[in-house]
Amino acid sequence: MEHVQGRIFRDITLPDVRPAERTALYVALTETLARLHSFDIRTLNLMEYGRGKGYCKRQVITWTKQYERSAHTDIPAMNQLAQWLLDNLPSNDNEESLIHGDFRIDNVIFHPTEARVIAVLDWELSTIGHPMSDLAYFCSPYFWPSEVPLFVRSTDKKFSEITGMPAFEDLLIIYSHCRSISLPIPDWNFHLALSFFKLAGILQGIHARCIIGNASGENASIYGAMVKPIADYGLALVKRGNLTLPDTSKSSGELFLQSAKGQHVLEQVKSFMQQHVYPAQQEVLEYYIKNENSPVRWKKPLVIEKLKEKAKAEGLWNMFLPAFSGLTQTDYAFIAEETGKVFFGPEIFNCQAPDTGNMEVLHMYGTDEQKRQWLEPLLAGQIQSCFCMTEPDVASSDATNMECSIQRDGDSFVINGKKWWSSGAGNSTCKVAIVMGKTTNSSSSRYKQHSMIIVPMDSKGVEIVRALKVFGYEDTPHGGHFEVHFNDVRVPVSNLILGEGRGFEIAQGRLGPGRIHHCMRTIGAAESALQLMCARAAQRKTFGKRLYQHEVVAHWIAESRIAIEQARLLTLRAAKAIDTVGSARARKEIAMIKVVAPRMACAVADRAIQVFGGAGVSQDFPLAFMYAAVRTLRIADGPDEVHLSAIAKMELLEQSKRFAAKM
Numbered sequence: 001m002e003h004v005q006g007r008i009f010r011d012i013t014l015p016d017v018r019p020a021e022r023t024a025l026y027v028a029l030t031e032t033l034a035r036l037h038s039f040d041i042r043t044l045n046l047m048e049y050g051r052g053k054g055y056c057k058r059q060v061i062t063w064t065k066q067y068e069r070s071a072h073t074d075i076p077a078m079n080q081l082a083q084w085l086l087d088n089l090p091s092n093d094n095e096e097s098l099i100h101g102d103f104r105i106d107n108v109i110f111h112p113t114e115a116r117v118i119a120v121l122d123w124e125l126s127t128i129g130h131p132m133s134d135l136a137y138f139c140s141p142y143f144w145p146s147e148v149p150l151f152v153r154s155t156d157k158k159f160s161e162i163t164g165m166p167a168f169e170d171l172l173i174i175y176s177h178c179r180s181i182s183l184p185i186p187d188w189n190f191h192l193a194l195s196f197f198k199l200a201g202i203l204q205g206i207h208a209r210c211i212i213g214n215a216s217g218e219n220a221s222i223y224g225a226m227v228k229p230i231a232d233y234g235l236a237l238v239k240r241g242n243l244t245l246p247d248t249s250k251s252s253g254e255l256f257l258q259s260a261k262g263q264h265v266l267e268q269v270k271s272f273m274q275q276h277v278y279p280a281q282q283e284v285l286e287y288y289i290k291n292e293n294s295p296v297r298w299k300k301p302l303v304i305e306k307l308k309e310k311a312k313a314e315g316l317w318n319m320f321l322p323a324f325s326g327l328t329q330t331d332y333a334f335i336a337e338e339t340g341k342v343f344f345g346p347e348i349f350n351c352q353a354p355d356t357g358n359m360e361v362l363h364m365y366g367t368d369e370q371k372r373q374w375l376e377p378l379l380a381g382q383i384q385s386c387f388c389m390t391e392p393d394v395a396s397s398d399a400t401n402m403e404c405s406i407q408r409d410g411d412s413f414v415i416n417g418k419k420w421w422s423s424g425a426g427n428s429t430c431k432v433a434i435v436m437g438k439t440t441n442s443s444s445s446r447y448k449q450h451s452m453i454i455v456p457m458d459s460k461g462v463e464i465v466r467a468l469k470v471f472g473y474e475d476t477p478h479g480g481h482f483e484v485h486f487n488d489v490r491v492p493v494s495n496l497i498l499g500e501g502r503g504f505e506i507a508q509g510r511l512g513p514g515r516i517h518h519c520m521r522t523i524g525a526a527e528s529a530l531q532l533m534c535a536r537a538a539q540r541k542t543f544g545k546r547l548y549q550h551e552v553v554a555h556w557i558a559e560s561r562i563a564i565e566q567a568r569l570l571t572l573r574a575a576k577a578i579d580t581v582g583s584a585r586a587r588k589e590i591a592m593i594k595v596v597a598p599r600m601a602c603a604v605a606d607r608a609i610q611v612f613g614g615a616g617v618s619q620d621f622p623l624a625f626m627y628a629a630v631r632t633l634r635i636a637d638g639p640d641e642v643h644l645s646a647i648a649k650m651e652l653l654e655q656s657k658r659f660a661a662k663m
Contacts, residue, residue: 004119006109012141012159014105019164023261023326024115029105030171031580032117033138034178037097037131046098050127053094059133059194060085063201070208072224077231081197084238090130090187099134101125114364115323116582135175136191140199142168143192145233148226164326170259174328178580189238196234200227262331265319269338269349272316276307277342284344288476289619297476299428300347307348308381318379320351320517321363329513329575333520337568340524343622343629344477350379352478354387354423357514358434361452365498365506374432374454383431386457388419388484389507397639399504400446404437404486406453406496413439413453413496415461415489421636426467426480431457435486436507439500450503454495461489471628511637512583515590518637519571519597522630523564526601529626530560533608547611556607567593567600588650591643598633599640605630 014022041047051058064082071078100107102125109119141159160168176183185191207224258266280303287301311317319325320332327335339345346352355378362375377383394401404417417437424430432454439451455462465483467474474480498506534557537548547553571593577586605627609616617624634640 020324020326022164024322028115052096052128055129056093067201070205077235081235097131099129132191137195140195193234200230298426329578333575336520337524340521341528357510358385384427384429386422386425388422388435390421392420406437406439412490415486420483424479425482447504448501452497461487519593522597522601526604529605529608560604563600601630
């Protein structure tokens, strides 16, 4: 047991949050319930916590007795429903899990700023029992009879019609994926009817106590009138047959299903890309070629600005941030792949790095004032940003080598140091940097000596030294990669993010989802390279045969398809892991994709270049630029070797636990 600081929502309709956050909160709640039901009760020594087997039968008997003891009048529907439940017990009534018994949104504590459950409250009804009864009780608001008021709520709409409330089917899919079970759920009508029978029994008990003067709460007296319509509804549920539920057993190996909203947004993005983004590629390319040596190259072409406004108007904006989009990491992973097929695609939807990572940092860790001053204009697309972490004078694969200092001086922090590969610093709209450096900290841990701070780019002492080239490319479409010096730069103490010594903590929170985005965009780029390779192989001839008719080229195509599919599955698995267990516990999966995806994309781009011959390394085709861009990802956010070492360390630790368990 421990005290936690967070948010409790008393109204299950969440009237005071944005629709996107409403979605994210209910998704997080569903994932928490799935994790609760996935606990190994034997490992936790909870086998004696409840009677377990036969839970549903005991519940019917218990609540029948409860109702009969407190009944103030005869309600035939309650008697009929009780009998139906006894006659139709689930065939698997021996299933055992830790269940909460009263799981709903007002019985959990959410993180102060994130859509993440940090504590579950009110365990009085918890026991060992059938998890589907817990799930059905949690989902009961979706089936609530219209003639009965839904306890605490601030709207007359049906629960499922509230803007931003996820579809019941989506929650079932999320739950089933978290627990690795198939849909439809057996005996779902039974579990749902049992939930309403239980609710009717609870309400009858409250009413009975009200009659004798023992009930508390101003609404206690009205609960008696709710018993009959709830019992009638429960009986109607069982009489109308099984509800139509999503079926994941017929998914043909579709391991990572999106929510209904995720699928809808993906189709919107695909349509937008086809209608507007792909046709604009030539115009954008000509702009950057024309202005290659002009200062204008750091400004966006007009067509990009117009497309951004159009995407924003259509609601295809900030899709990377669950609290604003209502999408899971798995949902957004598919979208990131689609936008990654065009080099300027992510920016059209305000989903470009490094702004996405910086916005996540400010959203998760920023103060209200930091959010107002910097996050809001970033989310609106009014400004852009850069992230300053890597340094030229030290081996940055070990981030603890950092020399940049952030020192307290009265009401200010003074920043001194050199940074390079500060992506996005060349954008004409880059107005702010998030800088990581060392602060004076008494902690002996080398991972608690660094902090992150907000530095406006127009601060005195900020010097943009030069644009760094990648294989000769300045990468102007993405704002370039710059060397930036900070010479006695002074900013207010209030610009510090989260607190002194919290830099690595922030970095890990920032880089987890960001690596999913990077890798899926990289997979999108690899798909484009493969498409170009296939088109070239079908059009060109050598020695009297089409290129694809040469076995070596055919094998390159096959190997590329295999590698892309492997990388995609691994990345989606990492996205699912973040959705279900969080970034910290998905470290190995994230590290693996950071190695696999860039290596795969480099290999695919290299094969495509080989098929194109000399044209492949020219400016007439995007392959050389694509190769340069994806090759940097084998170094950015940590080189392959660092991730491989981390993967090996985690694997050895896991294997050692298995060895110990067998001994």
